[in-house]
Amino acid sequence: MSKKELKDVAIDVNWKDITPGGAIPYAGNAHLYKTGDWRSMKPVWIEEKCKQCLLCYPVCPDTSILVNEEGKRVDFDYDHCKGCGVCVKVCPFKAIDFVEEGK
Amino acid sequence: MAYNLKEVAKKPERFTGGHRMCAGCGAPVVARQILRALKPEDHAVIGSATGCLEVSTFIYPYTAWKDSFIHNAFENSAVTVAGAEAAYVAMKRKGKISGDTKFIAFGGDGGTYDIGIQSLSGAMERGHDMVYVCYDNGAYMNTGIQRSSATPKYADTTTSPAGKEIPGKQQWRKDLTEIMVNHHIPYVAQTAAIGNMKDLYEKAEKAIYTKGPAFLNVLAPCPRGWQYNTPDLMELNRLAVETCFWPLYEVIDGKYIVNYKPKNKLPVKDFLKVQGRFKHLFRAGNEQMLEEIQAEVDKRWAELLRLAGEEA
Amino acid sequence: MSIRERMSGNEAMAVAMKQINPDVVAAFPITPSTEVPQYFSTYVADGVVDTEFVAVESEHSAMSACVGAQAAGARAMTATSANGLALMWEVLYIAAASRLPIVMACVNRTLSGPLNIHNDHSDSMGARDSGWIQLYSENNQEAYDNMLMAHRIGEHPDVVLPVMVCQDGFITSHAIENIELLEDDKVKAFVGEYKPEMYLLDKENPIAVGPLDHFTHCFEHKRQQAQAMMNAKKVILEVSEEFYKLTGRKYELFEEYNTDGADVAIVVLNSTAGTAKYVADQYKAQGKKVAVIKPRVFRPFPVDEIAVALSKYKAIAIMDKADSFNAAGGPLFTDVTSAMYAKGVLSPKVINYIYGIGGRDVKSNDIEKVVEKLFEISGTGKVDEVYNYLGVRE
Numbered sequence: 001m002s003k004k005e006l007k008d009v010a011i012d013v014n015w016k017d018i019t020p021g022g023a024i025p026y027a028g029n030a031h032l033y034k035t036g037d038w039r040s041m042k043p044v045w046i047e048e049k050c051k052q053c054l055l056c057y058p059v060c061p062d063t064s065i066l067v068n069e070e071g072k073r074v075d076f077d078y079d080h081c082k083g084c085g086v087c088v089k090v091c092p093f094k095a096i097d098f099v100e101e102g103k
Numbered sequence: 104m105a106y107n108l109k110e111v112a113k114k115p116e117r118f119t120g121g122h123r124m125c126a127g128c129g130a131p132v133v134a135r136q137i138l139r140a141l142k143p144e145d146h147a148v149i150g151s152a153t154g155c156l157e158v159s160t161f162i163y164p165y166t167a168w169k170d171s172f173i174h175n176a177f178e179n180s181a182v183t184v185a186g187a188e189a190a191y192v193a194m195k196r197k198g199k200i201s202g203d204t205k206f207i208a209f210g211g212d213g214g215t216y217d218i219g220i221q222s223l224s225g226a227m228e229r230g231h232d233m234v235y236v237c238y239d240n241g242a243y244m245n246t247g248i249q250r251s252s253a254t255p256k257y258a259d260t261t262t263s264p265a266g267k268e269i270p271g272k273q274q275w276r277k278d279l280t281e282i283m284v285n286h287h288i289p290y291v292a293q294t295a296a297i298g299n300m301k302d303l304y305e306k307a308e309k310a311i312y313t314k315g316p317a318f319l320n321v322l323a324p325c326p327r328g329w330q331y332n333t334p335d336l337m338e339l340n341r342l343a344v345e346t347c348f349w350p351l352y353e354v355i356d357g358k359y360i361v362n363y364k365p366k367n368k369l370p371v372k373d374f375l376k377v378q379g380r381f382k383h384l385f386r387a388g389n390e391q392m393l394e395e396i397q398a399e400v401d402k403r404w405a406e407l408l409r410l411a412g413e414e415a
Numbered sequence: 416m417s418i419r420e421r422m423s424g425n426e427a428m429a430v431a432m433k434q435i436n437p438d439v440v441a442a443f444p445i446t447p448s449t450e451v452p453q454y455f456s457t458y459v460a461d462g463v464v465d466t467e468f469v470a471v472e473s474e475h476s477a478m479s480a481c482v483g484a485q486a487a488g489a490r491a492m493t494a495t496s497a498n499g500l501a502l503m504w505e506v507l508y509i510a511a512a513s514r515l516p517i518v519m520a521c522v523n524r525t526l527s528g529p530l531n532i533h534n535d536h537s538d539s540m541g542a543r544d545s546g547w548i549q550l551y552s553e554n555n556q557e558a559y560d561n562m563l564m565a566h567r568i569g570e571h572p573d574v575v576l577p578v579m580v581c582q583d584g585f586i587t588s589h590a591i592e593n594i595e596l597l598e599d600d601k602v603k604a605f606v607g608e609y610k611p612e613m614y615l616l617d618k619e620n621p622i623a624v625g626p627l628d629h630f631t632h633c634f635e636h637k638r639q640q641a642q643a644m645m646n647a648k649k650v651i652l653e654v655s656e657e658f659y660k661l662t663g664r665k666y667e668l669f670e671e672y673n674t675d676g677a678d679v680a681i682v683v684l685n686s687t688a689g690t691a692k693y694v695a696d697q698y699k700a701q702g703k704k705v706a707v708i709k710p711r712v713f714r715p716f717p718v719d720e721i722a723v724a725l726s727k728y729k730a731i732a733i734m735d736k737a738d739s740f741n742a743a744g745g746p747l748f749t750d751v752t753s754a755m756y757a758k759g760v761l762s763p764k765v766i767n768y769i770y771g772i773g774g775r776d777v778k779s780n781d782i783e784k785v786v787e788k789l790f791e792i793s794g795t796g797k798v799d800e801v802y803n804y805l806g807v808r809e
Contacts (some may be wrong), residue, residue, distance in 0.1 A: 186483025
């Protein structure tokens with residue numbers, strides 16, 4: 001996997017500087033694109049209720065529940081979470097609340 | 104090593120957020136888990152057919168794939184990745200590259216069952232060391248939900264609408280998994296993202312690390328096309344499996360193994376009634392259509408059990 | 416010293432491929448190019464090449480596999496004709512736009528319908544807007560030489576575009592003629608190694624190829640692609656000069672034959688140029704002069720050079736072995752006259768002949784009809800019909 005720093009290509013790049021053939025050498029740079037503003041509902045992690053069963057992290061379509069080196073989930077990546085609510089339903093311990101965004 | 108959700112969770116993530124798939128889409132969940140089955144030290148070349156997965160994950164200049172990725176056209180994901188695999192074989196033989204690279208091609212049911220079936224069949228027949236993953240959401244979703252040969256009978260799609268005269272798609276689903284079994288390739292499996300993802304992960308691992316061609320058919324619910332609320336994704340995967348609409352099975356060197364036989368096989372209408380695309384089947388007078396669907400599910404399930412040498 | 420041999424045009428292209436020893440060849444048979452992958456398969460089976468041969472199930476898959484292989488970092492080649500080329504149509508555009516310097520042997524055959532296996536140029540002319548560099552070859556020697564130069568042209572950092580080398584199906588592809596081959600080690604040294612900057616199999620620097628490219632960036636990518644094609648002209652001349660030093664065989668953008676003192680000229684591609692040159696020689700023996708201009712490089716189209724070369728003539732006949740069905744002229748006619756007009760070359764009278772369609776044989780007395788018409792126009796200054804058909808039963 002890439003050891004390169006994630007980079008973007010400017011929206012106003014001219015034709016001489018644009019990457020040839022539309023190829024991109026910054027693998028995984030979609031991380032720089034924030035989809036968090038898609039949300040109308042928002043999941044909220046209730047850490048005290050969370051038993052770290054990890055059933056939530058793989059069901060996230062947007063890789064917004066990350067797991068640290070110790071194998072424990074951390075808080076939501078709200079830059080990318082689209083508020084689909086799949087994790088809310090999957091949690092067996094009701095440790096994820098689903099609230100309206102912006103409230 | 105037995106599957107352990109927590110151990111697998113520590114593996115590096117190879118699919119980032121920041122892509123433009125719909126909120127709650129079943130396909131990226133599948134992609135993430137398949138890629139997770141790769142060994143961290145292995146390099147991969149991923150290909151995708153044009154379709155929801157590809158157009159949303161690689162919009163210039165952003166790619167959600169941390170591995171090398173190639174998109175060519177709609178019907179040729181299999182042969183494009185096969186070409187990359189041939190390049191790898193040749194370059195390795197000439198000593199130009201080293202190490203292990205794995206080849207995984209993705210395609211939706213459109214790009215796999217229909218327009219892509221030729222290139223898939225050819226690539227599998229030629230024995231390239233690669234995996235083809237079909238994320239089956241049962242219609243041409245990216246162009247706005249048109250019927251494919253994977254669309255279930257009576258489903259409402261924009262080219263098979265549930266209208267006054269004709270109640271949705273009139274043909275039964277094509278069984279692509281069985282077609283691939285009949286290519287006599289080393290590994291074929293049908294799977295879904297359910298529970299702790301054990302079935303999907305283990306099959307992905309087997310497919311990737313079996314030498315030669317492998318095919319995975321993975322269910323990928325689509326909230327827009329199937330007409331359900333996004334939080335219900337995992338419930339839909341579960342119902343598909345528990346009703347035997349989507350049996351979980353593998354065929355290893357021609358030998359059938361049914362991985363899961365529900366103790367309480369649920370009636371297929373439990374799966375259908377939570378999807379808006381089947382709501383017309385629940386109107387009075389349409390009971391016979393539900394019976395037809397149940398009979399077909401039962402028939403195919405019985406046939407699968409017979410092939411696996413099991414009792415119904 | 417070169418090796419004297421005799422072989423068909425197909426075998427010449429296959430031998431060139433053998434000497435180039437690409438990493439991947441993905442091909443599907445179609446008459447009259449079938450022999451190229453057949454010869455090549457023998458080389459693979461006998462272990463004289465290191466190539467991975469992918470016996471794909473269609474031409475669309477052939478070009479798709481080449482795209483995958485080339486993007487992965489390998490040299491990929493294929494061969495096809497007619498409807499095979501037509502079937503790969505969408506992928507040709509993708510290959511060029513993705514800047515993958517694939518090399519293809521295109522053995523010209525007419526496109527269906529109706530079904531016809533014989534030679535005309537409708538196949539490669541149909542792909543003239545695909546972004547591929549197109550080189551035309553009069554005979555087996557030119558086909559062989561163009562194949563050897565193709566990678567040096569396509570892979571040049573100022574270009575990075577795919578190249579198709581064309582020759583006439585059956586007429587030269589199946590005719591055995593003398594040829595001078597280059598030694599294996601000289602070919603290897605000339606063609607060199609493929610060293611792409613970005614490739615899929617680069618573990619340290621993974622890349623993504625083939626994006627969804629919205630209106631925010633698409634135009635810039637296409638403009639960049641257009642520039643690559645513009646740059647190709649200079650690169651073709653440089654590579655051809657190097658080839659000349661190596662072999663003594665000179666290649667330019669087009670061949671100019673018997674131009675001294677000629678007031679009239681015929682512009683014609685591929686094997687028919689050979690017949691035209693013979694006719695020019697016959698006329699010369701009678702003291703009459705007709706020049707023959709044979710384009711080698713059709714894409715990029717050498718606007719400046721063609722306009723200058725044709726400016727001295729009073730009457731020019733442009734021969735097209737393909738019909739555009741546009742109620743106007745054939746593709747070569749359209750490109751040549753556009754170049755002349757754009758460069759202010761307005762004095763020559765130019766007419767078009769559609770000829771040889773579906774493999775209709777073109778004899779020297781057919782060319783003589785064209786020459787006589789040109790002398791007439793040159794004398795009277797009048798053109799009765801710009802658009803003509805040659806050799807069809809009226």
